[in-house]
Amino acid sequence: xxxxxxxxxxxxxxxxxxxxxxxxxxxxxxxxxxxxxxxxxxxxxxxxxxxxxxxxxxxxxxxxxxxxxxxxxxxxx
Numbered sequence: 001x002x003x004x005x006x007x008x009x010x011x012x013x014x015x016x017x018x019x020x021x022x023x024x025x026x027x028x029x030x031x032x033x034x035x036x037x038x039x040x041x042x043x044x045x046x047x048x049x050x051x052x053x054x055x056x057x058x059x060x061x062x063x064x065x066x067x068x069x070x071x072x073x074x075x076x077x
Contacts (some may be wrong), residue, residue, distance in 0.1 A: 002048050002049040002050075002068070003018045003019070003043070003046065003047075003049045004019070004049050004050040004051075005031060005037050005039050005049065005051050005052070006018055006020065006050075007036050007039065007052070007053045009035075009057070014029065014030055015028065015031065017036070024028045026042065027039055032040070037057055039051060043066040044067065044069050047068045048066045048068035048069075049065075050063060050066075
């Protein structure tokens with residue numbers, strides 16, 4: 001199942017990566033790049049989705065589609 005994630009925050013308080021409609025952050029870190037990289041891994045392993053990166057003003061400054069991991073052994077059915 002795909003989920004969309006948002007990265008936001010600032011240098012003083014740190015950055016956080018959160019799934020849409022989630023109460024808590026999935027990933028926190030000191031740099032936006034660190035949080036973005038970890039979220040890409042999580043999203044890739046969990047079916048992909050849209051990653052939206054917010055600037056200091058709260059506006060979306062970048063968006064990226066993360067592809068799902070290829071399952072070499074899908075369930076039979």
